[in-house]
Amino acid sequence: MVFKNSIDLYKKALNLIPGGVNSPVRAFKSVNREAPIFVKKGQGARIYDEDDNEYIDYICSWGPLILGHNHPKVIEEVKKIIENGSSYGLPTKYEVDLAELIVEIVPSIEKVRLTTSGTEATMSAVRLARAYTGRNKILKFEGCYHGHSDALLVKSGSGLLTDGYQDSNGITDGVLKDTLTLGFGDLEKVENLLRNEEVACVIVEPIPANMGLIETHKEFLQGLRRITEETKTVLIFDEVISGFRLALGGAQEFFGITPDLTTLGKIIGGGYPVGAFGGKREIMDLVAPVGRVYHAGTLSGNPIASKAGFATISYLKENPSIYKELAENTNYLVDNVEKLAEKYGVDVCVNSMGSLFTIFFVDLEKVENLEDSLKANTENFSIYFNTMLDNGIVVPPSQFEAHFLSIAHTKKELDRTLEVMEMAFKKIGEKNAK
Ligand SMILES: Cc1ncc(COP(=O)(O)O)c(C=O)c1O
Structure with a gap:
């Protein structure tokens, strides 16, 4: 070649x-x-x-x-609207259609906010969890990757791991101090930590795919759900990869476990730039302009991405x-x-x-x-x-x-x-x- x-x-x-x-x-x-x-x-x-x-x-x-x-179904739908215009900075029907489909399918999501990438989705979900609990610290697992916002670039997987390191330079000591990490699967340590520290959220890839794929034991996720409930910690499933891939309703449907917040990306944009965070109405209603947790985006919920995502998810739904x-x-x-x-x-x-x-x-x-x-x-x-x-x-x-x-x-x-x-x-x- x-x-x-x-x-x-x-x-x-x-x-x-x-x-x-x-x-x-x-x-x-x-x-x-x-x-x-x-x-x-x-x-x-x-x-x-x-x-x-x-x-x-x-x-x-x-x-x-x-x-x-x-895929012809996706391209056909995209072609239908691509000549209308690209982005308006104003609401479109296509965002509502996509949100409706996500809420219908993903068990834990009652309300959803669209973003432009998975990184924005996880960054915003962490901010929301902090506002909801009034706590600063967060817990993530070694080798899990949740995009490249400062708080989540600690003991991270994916491209960092590939290049032989796990933490990015340029992150303040304060941020590093507030991000706690543990080995994936170590429930005993999670229990110990959450009973002794005030933690806003546990964020986890329910099937980690950024340190190579890990076959999650259901008991670990069940344990996380139990401990986070008992300690009033927000449980975030980062389903940017597993959403609509492991099952239509993602890992949460596959394992039968309901997180408080879920982050999505990838499939929900059908190959175009999109992400989303969603969950319980009570938490999501803290997001601006209802509440004072700020999230915004010039291209958030872009009509073409929303349409491509809608076409992709609809196809998956019709062909289980x-x-x-x-x-x-x-x-x-x-x-x-x-x-x-x-x-x-x-x-x-x-x-x-x-x-x-x-x-x-x-x-x-x-x-x-x-x-x-x-x-x-x-x-x-x-x-x-x-x-x-x-x-x-x-x-x-x-x-x-x-x-x-x-x-x-x-x-x-x-x-x-x-x-x-x-x-x-x-x-x-x-x-x-x-
Ligand atoms: C589990 C997970 N979360 C978040 C992200 C970040 O998504 P994006 O690359 O769209 O910012 C990724 C990206 O691969 C991911 O695998």
Whole structure:
């Protein structure tokens, strides 16, 4: 495969944009690549780069594209309104339609406010929890990523972890002091902490997908719900990834647990920029202009994003068998990956839930938290990533992210993926044997 145009673009971008990219993980730094690929277009399960290479895509824009690239139903709806105008800074019908659908489907949400990104949604939810409880401290879990607002960039996952650190510079001591962190899954420590400190909220990815995917134990989330109720702490489920992906009603429907606040993003914008936070009416009515917790945005609830999100969610709602099919396809890949690993003597632990999975190159029965995931062999991951890319399959350029499936990934794509995975596992096995 030739990557000339992407390499040239990257060289140019390096002089113009820090690191040549607008989100760090896109630089392909941790997988020792000369340059990332620059994408020209996407269709179904496939993307095409500026050198006209074709790839089967397991990034799916990091989650939003559960229907695949350019799904006709979404495009059709977007086309209907895109010529009317782009943004008005005034209310539109499309925001109300999307809000109505979210409230109808997500069990805990009685009222919802739309934002432009997941970062804004989690930042605002934390502010709201502080105002509601009158407390300052918050609790998050090591390796969970909730966007890049100051308070949540402590012991964080995703791009930071990929580049080998967990806390950002430029955050004040005061903010750091107010963000408490614990290992994911350690209920005893959560109980101890919440009984001894005044904490405004516990924010959690109900299925963490930013330290690689973790298979959450339901008992942990049940425990969080019980302790937060007893200590009058706000429980925030960050469902930016899991919302409308793990199940139509997200992780809260899947596990049958009702948080106080929920943050959403990705799928609810159908590939366009959007986010949301919502929850109990009593809490949400503290948001301006009803209350005095300020949240605003020039592009909040953008009509095109709202329409694309509405079309995507409506399609999911009308075709509920999608979730079963996605899980079956994921299991098909996962089962075969485990067989390949055994055949070539490669240590792996594959975690999967719904349409997400991570292949941890590690000699552990299960990866349960950040401490475990950091034991992974990133050199083996790099061989895996590069073999896949050089043979037309894009997987996340980081050991600490999840593969995303869409409904456009058919048996044909899955079988081609397994063929290339076999090449990768063979290479890793041969390297290990040396
Ligand atoms: C769980 C979670 N929360 C929040 C965010 C931030 O969303 P955004 O990138 O739209 O700001 C992300 C982004 O990947 C995420 O995975």
